[in-house]
Amino acid sequence: xxxxxxxxxxxxxxxxxxxxxxxxxxxxxxxxxxxxxxxxxxxxxxxxxxxxxxxxxxxxxxxxxxxxxxxxxxxxxxxxxxxxxxxxxxxxxxxxxxxxxxxxxxxxxxxxxxxxxxxxxxxxxxxxxxxxxxxxxxxxxxxxxxxxxxxxxxxxxxxxx
Amino acid sequence: xxxxxxxxxxxxxxxxxxxxxxxxxxxxxxxxxxxxxxxxxxxxxxxxxxxxxxxxxxxxxxxxxxxxxxxxxxxxxxxxxxxxxxxxxxxxxxxxxxxxxxxxxxxxxxxxxxxxxxxxxxxxxxxxxxxxxxxxxxxxxxxxxxxxxxxxxxxxxxxxxxxxxxxxxxxxxxxxxxxxxxxxxxxxxxxxxxxxxxxxxxxxxxxxxxxxxxxxxxxxxxxxxxxxxxxxxxxxxxxxxxxxxxxxxxxxxxxxxxxxxxxxxxxxxxxxxxxxxxxxxxxxxxxxxxxxxxxxxxxxxxxxxxxxxxxxxxxxxxxxxxxxxxxxxxxxxxxxxxxxxxxxxxxxxxxxxxxxxxxxxxxxxxxxxxxxxxxxxxxxxxxxxxxxxxxxxxxxxxxxxxxxxxxxxxxxxxxxxxxxxxxxxxxxxxxxxxxxxxxxxxxxxxxxxxxxxxxxxxxxxxxxxxxxxxxxxxxxxxxxxxxxxxxxxxxxxxxxxxx
Numbered sequence: 056x057x058x059x060x061x062x063x064x065x066x067x068x069x070x071x072x073x074x075x076x077x078x079x080x081x082x083x084x085x086x087x088x089x090x091x092x093x094x095x096x097x098x099x100x101x102x103x104x105x106x107x108x109x110x111x112x113x114x115x116x117x118x119x120x121x122x123x124x125x126x127x128x129x130x131x132x133x134x135x136x137x138x139x140x141x142x143x144x145x146x147x148x149x150x151x152x153x154x155x156x157x158x159x160x161x162x163x164x165x166x167x168x169x170x171x172x173x174x175x176x177x178x179x180x181x182x183x184x185x186x187x188x189x190x191x192x193x194x195x196x197x198x199x200x201x202x203x204x205x206x207x208x209x210x211x212x213x214x215x216x
Numbered sequence: 217x218x219x220x221x222x223x224x225x226x227x228x229x230x231x232x233x234x235x236x237x238x239x240x241x242x243x244x245x246x247x248x249x250x251x252x253x254x255x256x257x258x259x260x261x262x263x264x265x266x267x268x269x270x271x272x273x274x275x276x277x278x279x280x281x282x283x284x285x286x287x288x289x290x291x292x293x294x295x296x297x298x299x300x301x302x303x304x305x306x307x308x309x310x311x312x313x314x315x316x317x318x319x320x321x322x323x324x325x326x327x328x329x330x331x332x333x334x335x336x337x338x339x340x341x342x343x344x345x346x347x348x349x350x351x352x353x354x355x356x357x358x359x360x361x362x363x364x365x366x367x368x369x370x371x372x373x374x375x376x377x378x379x380x381x382x383x384x385x386x387x388x389x390x391x392x393x394x395x396x397x398x399x400x401x402x403x404x405x406x407x408x409x410x411x412x413x414x415x416x417x418x419x420x421x422x423x424x425x426x427x428x429x430x431x432x433x434x435x436x437x438x439x440x441x442x443x444x445x446x447x448x449x450x451x452x453x454x455x456x457x458x459x460x461x462x463x464x465x466x467x468x469x470x471x472x473x474x475x476x477x478x479x480x481x482x483x484x485x486x487x488x489x490x491x492x493x494x495x496x497x498x499x500x501x502x503x504x505x506x507x508x509x510x511x512x513x514x515x516x517x518x519x520x521x522x523x524x525x526x527x528x529x530x531x532x533x534x535x536x537x538x539x540x541x542x543x544x545x546x547x548x549x550x551x552x553x554x555x556x557x558x559x560x561x562x563x564x565x566x567x568x569x570x571x572x573x574x575x576x577x578x579x580x581x582x583x584x585x586x587x588x589x590x591x592x593x594x595x596x597x598x599x600x601x602x603x604x605x606x607x608x609x610x611x612x613x614x615x616x617x618x619x620x621x622x623x624x625x626x627x628x629x630x631x632x633x634x635x636x637x638x639x640x641x642x643x644x645x646x647x648x649x650x651x652x653x654x655x656x657x658x659x660x661x662x663x664x665x666x667x668x669x670x671x672x673x674x675x676x677x678x679x680x681x682x683x684x685x686x687x688x689x690x691x692x693x694x695x696x697x698x699x700x701x702x703x704x705x706x707x708x709x710x711x712x713x714x715x
Binding site for chain 1: 235238351358362367
């Protein structure tokens with residue numbers, strides 16, 4: 056796990072640099088320059104941020120975006136589509152209403168509330184643990200996108216079909 | 217089940233096929249891909265389209281017709297090392313996800329075997345699954361799920377769902393009760409699949425929600441016909457919720473009535489009466505004549521069971537009048553049978569027999585198997601209690617054979633009366649009468665059933681019978697054309713549910 060954000064919600068520069076470097080090395084190996092790979096600079100940053108610093112999730116997002124787009128560059132729109140798909144996938148495992156209450160608590164406090172669900176949520180990566188320095192916790196950014204965690208927003212649709 | 221997203225991703229069938237094709241073409245090593253497709257018929261069309269796109273690739277197809285425990289074993293058994301596939305498509309893994317859902321053994325094995333699978337399958341592994349099964353994999357095999365490269369979702373073909381649902385709902389409910397066990401089970405699987413698909417349809421129209429309510433109600437009746445009360449209750453309550461949301465008064469009345477049937481089957485007559493009255497009040501308000509006839513009928517049964525024969529007769533006559541008015545011949549046959557019961561209970565045996573024969577003739581004309589079985593059994597009961605068990609054996613036996621075939625809860629009633637006849641006639645004479653109708657082997661099977669029935673508590677016996685039903689029915693064969701003499705007796709109270 057790479058710490059890509061700080062507990063106050065701002066980017067962690069070193070972590071973001073490391074995540075970008077992973078993608079850049081992959082691009083170099085495939086002999087693709089970064090510029091034509093992404094439409095604008097912050098699309099790559101967006102993908103890195105939404106991976107939560109989890110390398111496998113980063114690669115899933117990039118791969119999903121590539122297969123959806125069919126050609127480079129990857130646009131912000133296709134990156135957002137990949138994130139929505141990942142959110143859907145996380146939602147499948149979050150089948151108990153109690154999960155979302157615990158997730159809201161973690162989102163507020165950045166600590167584990169000591170519930171029966173803590174370990175399960177860590178295990179299925181709905182909650183990410185950042186260890187450098189004092190350990191703290193954050194809800195996976197893809198999970199944070201779920202409507203159930205955003206009660207103030209109006210529902211605009213169902214899960215994809 | 218589906219939740220809510222901020223925005224619905226754009227999906228179309230060709231777009232998803234494009235992506236799946238790229239997934240296979242762009243990889244030469246193990247990767248795990250899930251393909252969501254609800255509908256078996258739609259899946260078949262998509263499968264063909266997908267394979268056509270990959271005509272230049274070697275694709276191994278693994279069709280899991282039966283439940284499995286190890287997917288690794290299934291794939292390696294078919295793997296050709298000389299010409300290794302570049303993609304492996306697995307279909308119907310959902311058949312291995314049983315009532316234990318995410319705790320199904322196959323999911324535990326997938327979680328355990330994921331690294332073995334990666335090494336054994338250096339190709340794109342595509343698992344085609346309906347929505348509920350994907351949820352089960354995510355929850356029951358989290359490590360395996362975590363290795364996915366992507367989940368590609370085909371939108372449900374609504375048109376196809378409408379056509380299939382209309383087809384599934386076409387049979388008259390009364391006909392459901394006359395289906396053989398195997399057909400009932402197939403219907404249950406098909407209806408449950410359609411209902412799952414309905415739940416996954418985004419932005420359901422009113423018509424789609426109505427269809428879903430009727431699918432749930434139909435499932436409840438099928439489970440009821442198999443004596444699976446809890447499942448029947450679950451689906452009935454689900455259909456009632458939907459009918460209430462839709463403000464569908466006719467549907468609500470039907471759900472009330474069927475909840476009454478369930479309560480009655482469980483012996484809760486007061487509760488049953490409450491439901492029947494609620495249903496009748498609504499039906500009278502709606503002037504739903506067919507519904508009123510079934511309500512009258514069930515109220516007649518409750519009155520009859522309480523010994524209020526005059527009241528019961530009045531309900532049955534009212535029911536019969538409407539059935540004749542509507543030309544509902546299944547209903548007419550049922551009313552004849554119940555008029556016969558009242559005559560029997562009042563000691564008017566000749567009249568009772570006449571009603572039973574009239575009911576039987578009509579049920580035979582209609583090919584209404586559960587009605588035929590009920591008439592056979594009634595006649596057998598009448599003869600038994602009139603002291604002529606010799607004449608009764610063939611009737612109850614014929615009723616039993618049909619009920620075994622239908623896996624009907626009435627089996628226990630047939631067995632009860634056959635046991636009475638055995639006791640009255642003695643072992644030798646009873647067996648001789650069985651042999652007039654059956655082969656030696658089949659007659660022995662009946663004796664074993666009766667022994668099981670006698671040696672255990674009634675409920676346990678029914679369970680045993682249910683478990684062995686498939687074997688027994690197969691052993692017995694179809695003897696429903698066996699000859700029999702005339703005859704008569706005290707009928708079981710349970711009726712086929714409303715239809």
